[in-house]
Structures are given as structure tokens and as C-alpha cells.
Amino acid sequence: MAAEDQAPRTEPRPDKAKKRKKPKKDKWGQPLSAASPEVEPSVEPAQEPPAKGVAPAAGAEAAAAPEGYEPSKVVASGLPYTTTEADIRKLFEFYGPLGSVQLSRFPDSGNFRGLAFVCFESDEDAVKSLELDGFKIGNRYMRVERCRVTASSNKKRKTEFQSDPEKSLGCLSAYVGNLSWNVTEKDLRDFFKSSKIASIRFAIDKSTGGSRGFCHVDFQDDESLEKAVAMNQSELQGRPVKVAYSVSNRG
Template sequence: MAAEDQAPRTKAHPDKAKKRKKPKKDKWGQPLASAAEEPSVEPGLELPAEGVEAAAQLDAPAAAAAEAGSYEPGKVVASGLPYTNTEEDIRKLFGFYGPLRSVQLSRFPDSGNFRGLVFVCFESDEDAVKSLDLDGFKIGSRHMRVERCRMTTASNRKRKAEFQTDPEKSEGCLSAYVGNLSWNVTEKDLRAFFKSSKIASIRFAIDKRTGGSRGFCHVDFQDDESLERAVAMNQSELQGRPVKVAYSVSNRG
């Protein structure tokens, strides 16, 4: 029979049957694009093309004004420089991009040595922007960082002023902090420097790694008059350096 000659039909197993994926729709019932064409933001949060353009036109002047007002014109700050660099080295490096107005090296307060940070001021803001090409430039084994110098706010100026304020004299204090000393300054040099005061002892800060001076010391005086005369010599020059003299924070007693 014809019916017997026909092969029996079998139903596909429901687990093996290929399921048709329903197209994804957004919350308005509109089909979404395929995965390859999916937008990078959630549908419904995008502005229309004319809205994006209008927003950009409105935000551009504000952003430009904010950026222009947040940086000091013509000034950049560079960090990560080798401590052996001199002002002449830095002027030669940045002077390639245009005339310089000033170069200010940041130094360690105790030793007065260059700390690898410098503020460079160009005569034009355009040259300052060009010098940003030095960001990541390798000097020796170090990669320097160069960026625009931000404007100093009133709060930052206040904190800086508070940090730079000399400590007040504590009761019974007979010691002074003496900083920004040359590496080769000796006790004999300091006694000659404070010759108008009676010195009890001098305690140099020693670098444990090198065994050399760290560029500052504490001087104990025999009486209060000697201490006052010494503090009055703050910023006096010793071996070509302005010496920092202030009341010691912790009195040895």
C-alpha cells in the first residue's frame, strides 16, 4: 500500500527544535538593532541629532571659558626630572618651544637641592601648549611629566601660607632649626655663623644611607638671648645659601 511505502514521520524532539528568537524591542515596542549595530548608550537616553548639535554649541563656549580660566596663561609644570638638572639645562630644553619668561625650580626645604619639579613660564600661551609635547620625554632613566599649571585658588593660597608660617616658640625652648645648608657645612662653620650667640651643642641630621648631612641641623643655645639673636639671622647667607633659622618644634630640653 502507498501508505505502507511511505517512511514514518517523526516529530523533532522539543529540546532539539530550533527556537526562533523573538526580536528585542525597546520600551516603546520598537525593534532594536542587532548586536553588531547596538548603540553604545541605552535607547531613550540619546538626544536627537539636532539636540546633540545644539547642546554642543551651548556647552563649547562654557567649557572653553572654564578651561581658559582654570590654567595660568603661558605656564606649565614639569615633574620627574633628574635631581642633577640645572636651570640652564631646563631653559635649553623648554626654550626650544619659544621664549621663556621665567624658570622656577622647586627645592627641598632642608637641603635646598633641586627636587625634580619646575615651573616654566613662556612669553606666549601658544608656546606653553606646544611644550606639552615633552610629556613623557625621557631624560636619563626617568620619564618627565609636563602639564598645564592650574590657577591657585584662594583656599590653596591660604593653606600654603599656613604651611609656610614659622612655628611659634614653645615654653622653655632653647633650640633652633637651621636648614638649607650646603652639604659641606661643618660645626665650625656654624659656630662662626652664630658667633654672637652662645652655643651648647649642634646636632646634624645624618642620612642613614650615605652617612652624609641631610642639609639641616638643630642648634641648642645656652640662653634665651642667644636663641633670639640666632632666629633674627633667618635668611642670612652662609656659603652662598640663604639659611633658614626658626624655633625648633621639639625642644631637646
């Protein structure tokens, strides 16, 4: 048979897609990236934190405006109830040194309620940590935002930083402020162990049911009150505690 009569060679079809190599994935099922940081929170997320030094996500610069926000402080919400303070620290310390981590808890059970306040040593690091907004932990997406200054916190600041009130006649109560949200009655009794305490009245946020960060302590005698007030600015759970004579309209 002549060469011309032979069947033509079949050319590869141009629309046939080439087989692609499957990308390598990490233990969470996400594609490996050379820029991925070496951070592995103990609560296993579905993605890695953004690489350090990467520009903040859209909207982060607007949120960095200091007016109306607590300096160097962010609030993380939507966390799994099984998250621990160590988990939160390991995740946020990637962006810079932390000052404190406060876990909000249910007042009846004391269990973590999925809300945490994270204080950095610098406001710049706090702004960088906003990149974690939308980060997935377990089956939940965490929300991270600047901590707003509320009317109650403004009122508390005025109370704490103005001159201390004078002791009123017959006063046996003290105002105790700048408390961590997870401070318990036992913690306070241990803190004022040299004084005789009659009762402790925590200020409760009506909307959340959690502590507002201050309380009033009633003492059994004047000597106990004076010992307590002398402990003003002593440290409890890493925070300097404000202790002052209670005024009658708050008592």
C-alpha cells in the first residue's frame, strides 16, 4: 500500500487537559507553602496563621485607630469551648510578646465561654494579630478585633485613676478593681488572707452574665479593712489590683 494511503497519525487533542501533580498537603489538609510559619496550636486549625511580616488584612489599618479602642488589646470570640489559655497564647504569641490573656467564663459553671481578651506588650503587635480574624480552629471560625472602650470601662477608669475617695464614717467595705475576668471568690479570700472578710459582691454584666472586672468586699472589722486598702496595687493573677475605700452610693 502506498504511503499516501496509510491512515494519518493521530495528533493529541488540544482540549485534553494535562494531568497535574497533586500538591503536597499538611496534616490539616491544606497545601504546603514555603511562607507558612512553624506554629502548631494544640487546638488543631484547618489552616496556618499568616506569615509574620505580611501586610495586615484589608480593614486592619482602619481598625488600628487608637481612639475608641483599648491600647494593645484584642478580643477573640467564637472559640471552641475546649480551648485553653495555653492554646490561645501559643497562637497569638506568634505576633509578639503578650502581657496577659483573660478567658471569659460562665458564672454558674466556670467553664470557658469561647471569648478571650488578649493583651500585647505593644499596640503594633496587637494590630498585626488582626490577621487571625477568620482563622479556623476545629469546626469554628474565630473572630479577632480590637477591644472597644465601652461606657462602663470609661467609668471604671475614671473611678480608678482619680484620687482615692476618703473613708466615710462606719465604712467597712473596699472597692477592688482591675480584676481578671476569671478571678473567683476563693482567689480574693486568699489575696486578702490577713483580713477577716464578711462577704464579697461581684459586679455582673447583665448582658453577658460575666464579671465586669471589679467587686466590693465587706470586712468584719476596721483593722481588716485597713490591711486590705494597704494592699492597693498588689498583683493578683498578673494584674495590679486597685483597692480603695468603698463610697456609699456604690456600696
